[in-house]
Amino acid sequence: MSPRTGRRPGSSGTQDAILDSARNLFGANGYNATSIRRIAQGAGVDPALVHHYFGTKEQLFVAAMELPLNPADMIGPLLLGDRDGLGERLLRSFLAVWDSEPTRAPMLAMIRSAVQHEQAATMMREFIEGVIVARAVATLAVDNVEWRASLVSTQVLGLAIARYIIKVEPLASAEPDEVVAAIAPTLQRYLVGEL
Amino acid sequence: MSPRTGRRPGSSGTQDAILDSARNLFGANGYNATSIRRIAQGAGVDPALVHHYFGTKEQLFVAAMELPLNPADMIGPLLLGDRDGLGERLLRSFLAVWDSEPTRAPMLAMIRSAVQHEQAATMMREFIEGVIVARAVATLAVDNVEWRASLVSTQVLGLAIARYIIKVEPLASAEPDEVVAAIAPTLQRYLVGEL
Numbered sequence: 001m002s003p004r005t006g007r008r009p010g011s012s013g014t015q016d017a018i019l020d021s022a023r024n025l026f027g028a029n030g031y032n033a034t035s036i037r038r039i040a041q042g043a044g045v046d047p048a049l050v051h052h053y054f055g056t057k058e059q060l061f062v063a064a065m066e067l068p069l070n071p072a073d074m075i076g077p078l079l080l081g082d083r084d085g086l087g088e089r090l091l092r093s094f095l096a097v098w099d100s101e102p103t104r105a106p107m108l109a110m111i112r113s114a115v116q117h118e119q120a121a122t123m124m125r126e127f128i129e130g131v132i133v134a135r136a137v138a139t140l141a142v143d144n145v146e147w148r149a150s151l152v153s154t155q156v157l158g159l160a161i162a163r164y165i166i167k168v169e170p171l172a173s174a175e176p177d178e179v180v181a182a183i184a185p186t187l188q189r190y191l192v193g194e195l
Numbered sequence: 196m197s198p199r200t201g202r203r204p205g206s207s208g209t210q211d212a213i214l215d216s217a218r219n220l221f222g223a224n225g226y227n228a229t230s231i232r233r234i235a236q237g238a239g240v241d242p243a244l245v246h247h248y249f250g251t252k253e254q255l256f257v258a259a260m261e262l263p264l265n266p267a268d269m270i271g272p273l274l275l276g277d278r279d280g281l282g283e284r285l286l287r288s289f290l291a292v293w294d295s296e297p298t299r300a301p302m303l304a305m306i307r308s309a310v311q312h313e314q315a316a317t318m319m320r321e322f323i324e325g326v327i328v329a330r331a332v333a334t335l336a337v338d339n340v341e342w343r344a345s346l347v348s349t350q351v352l353g354l355a356i357a358r359y360i361i362k363v364e365p366l367a368s369a370e371p372d373e374v375v376a377a378i379a380p381t382l383q384r385y386l387v388g389e390l
Contacts, residue, residue: 112311116311124361128363134276150357166352174342186385
């Protein structure tokens with residue numbers, strides 16, 4: 001089921017009301033405790049209309065956070081390819097999103113918010129654990145997937161913050177290939193290597 | 196030269212004025228562009244008095260940021276020991292600081308502030324580059340020390356944020372020994388290994 005993105009007359013106020021309600025409830029109660037039904041109630045519409053406009057709860061979350069893409073959709077196919085190139089594929093995808101300003105901005109906004117506000121941290125943690133890690137568990141035939149995913153999150157979060165927010169040099173100015181040569185082996189080991 | 200920490204009659208107002216001036220100027224102009232002379236001027240005192248109370252600019256920065264310790268003082272001795280245990284020693288020291296609430300709080304406050312405010316990011320970046328990395332360059336006989344240090348910063352920052360701020364599980368509840376087994380090899384490679 002793909003969310004409908006075209007605008008129709010009269011629909012945009014309703015869509016905005018749904019997105020506002022989603023942001024409020026995800027922000028206040030986290031990802032897990034928020035249902036499509038409660039979001040619909042907050043927007044004064046029928047739950048079917050929320051599904052109609054935005055698809056699943058996961059898709060609505062991505063839309064409400066104004067993320068440029070669904071990280072879970074990105075990660076699924078990456079995990080399916082050949083195992084030796086896993087760390088490099090994952091890192092190149094992240095760099096492609098982050099090295100482009102329009103897609104970087106909303107991702108960094110979410111990280112900034114999670115670092116600042118406990119409720120945003122809960123929301124981000126539950127989305128990572130419940131959606132992204134769940135996808136990895138379903139795809140990667142390896143032990144300790146949750147532990148591995150949390151290790152990956154340390155390296156990926158830290159890279160985003162050091163390179164794009166604090167701008168530590170020479171990392172901030174390094175070419176993607178240099179970053180991949182240095183950091184892909186770390187992700188490869190966290191994902192499928194000896195720990 | 197060790198900073199004087201004892202209180203004397205009449206000195207505490209002056210010390211507070213110096214710390215306030217230091218926080219304002221470091222925050223507004225970064226670490227590099229801020230001199231003891233300007234801080235003294237801002238506090239309406241003689242620069243000699245700033246040195247008398249707080250020692251060097253580096254020591255004043257640590258006092259003004261209310262850091263529990265000077266990271267550069269911690270890192271120097273760690274880098275001097277046997278090379279094989281470098282990553283593990285560094286990581287155990289970080290975990291000792293972070294796993295204890297009183298020392299964790301001011302470190303996390305500085306990270307939070309750097310993620311949120313560009314000026315605080317500049318201040319933190321300049322302190323890392325100018326003080327911590329400078330110490331590593333002077334101590335570690337290895338190529339590309341600046342590049343290695345920036346890689347270390349990604350893993351260390353990301354670990355702090357994932358474990359203590361976003362609290363990604365099972366990482367947030369993991370024992371220090373488990374964290375060391377997983378992440379020390381990454382730091383070891385970044386510090387002295389093949390990149």
